[in-house]
């Protein structure tokens with residue numbers, strides 16, 4: 105099945121048509137700057153623009169940076185607060201004229217990695233951490249997702265919220281070198297390990313392509329690997345998520 109996968113982020117909205125049988129992109133990947141302010145209306149129009157640029161009228165899967173319960177946003181850490189309580193799926197469906205399915209961005213990235221990528225066939229506890237404007241998490245056991253874990257928002261023992269301490273946005277804002285940031289990120293992963301004891305940790309988002317720059321600073325026991333899809337996991341996973349909803 106072909107589905108338009110869309111990854112909505114704090115700085116860019118990216119989309120491509122995905123073949124859900126192979127997990128491959130079958131169109132070019134288009135990136136549009138996230139409109140500012142990123143109101144629901146404006147973001148929906150950007151998704152419509154993406155669909156039109158792909159000449160797409162079929163189903164759309166979306167990874168969105170918030171806890172999403174049955175298509176409704178429950179949080180809005182790095183997006184406009186007016187998303188809270190809104191059925192994103194309904195609004196974007198009416199704006200685009202396409203059936204739209206929405207889930208948390210880290211969860212859908214995890215779905216892609218568990219199906220085709222670094223977590224394929226892993227039946228243990230797998231933690232995916234996406235590093236970007238925020239810190240996103242997805243947690244799987246026996247290949248099953250526990251949706252909407254918001255573990256980037258825990259407070260570390262230094263009293264700082266993890267995503268304020270160790271996201272890529274913080275690295276950029278504080279102009280941290282990879283090594284300085286890596287020590288912080290290790291603090292976060294060590295906290296996660298002490299709470300969850302994953303068998304495998306998969307890193308996604310922009311920083312996952314630079315794992316070699318900070319890998320030596322990571323001291324947890326669990327193996328750590330970069331997402332196979334790097335920062336395209338969100339697009340692929342959004343399409344895979346939509347497919348599961350269409351089949352249900």
Ligand code: BGC
Nearest residue numbers: 169170171181210238239240
């Ligand atoms: C949001 C999560 C999201 C993560 C990555 C966090 O600020 O609360 O829902 O998965 O950022 O985008």
